[in-house]
Amino acid sequence: IGATPVTALAESAGLAINNGIAVDSRLRTSDKHIFAAGDCCSFPMALYGGRRVRLEAWRNAQEQGALAARNMLGAELEHTAVPWFWSDQYDFTLQIAGLPEGAASVVRRDLGGGAFILFHLAADGQLLSASGIGPGNAVARNIRLAEMLIARQARPEPSELTSSDVKLKKLLAA
Ligand SMILES: Cc1cc2nc3c(=O)[nH]c(=O)nc-3n(C[C@H](O)[C@H](O)[C@H](O)COP(=O)(O)OP(=O)(O)OC[C@H]3O[C@@H](n4cnc5c(N)ncnc54)[C@H](O)[C@@H]3O)c2cc1C
Known part of the structure; x- marks a missing residue:
């Protein structure tokens, strides 16, 4: 239990290690016949440069x-998914889409009933991540929409993100 990748087997096989087993965007290690997936591997994220x-x-x-399984069968697909994290904390659910590292600003949208979302934006306005917490599934729909905005590398106006009058779905359509 913990967050340290176990890389001894990969190291003894001569695979490149870089904060876990280093893979390319198709999850292939430095040996083209070996793939790695999940907590044990580090990979380049096109979404974040x-x-x-x-x-x-x-x-x-x-x-x-x-x-990784599809690529072992020859699919040659890139990993492009937006990172997404979920956890239940007693009556509250926490959901995070994207990665906030490198953010230049953060804005908050209140959803009512104690639920809210923090949006992290890069200096050029790109939406990097959305972190929401609230009772039950209060933030789920908005985090799902934010995830789609992040995938599109959208640059929404901060004022539109903070205003609960502006639906995130409308920003997606724009
Ligand atoms: C306390 C805790 C709470 C968490 N809470 C959340 C949460 O709320 N939300 C969330 O999204 N994620 C959470 N996570 C993270 C989540 O559990 C992991 O991201 C996920 O389990 C990773 O899956 P994995 O298959 O990559 O690795 P693992 O689940 O770690 O599986 C790797 C397996 O490989 C085995 N193994 C390692 N080396 C060898 C070897 N040489 N030979 C054979 N087998 C080997 C290990 O024993 C293990 O069974 C939590 C993790 C922890 C520890």
């Missing part, structure tokens, strides 16, 4: 496991 990251969240492990 090719920055190498290692994620510790179950949805990433699930998506990468499936993608």
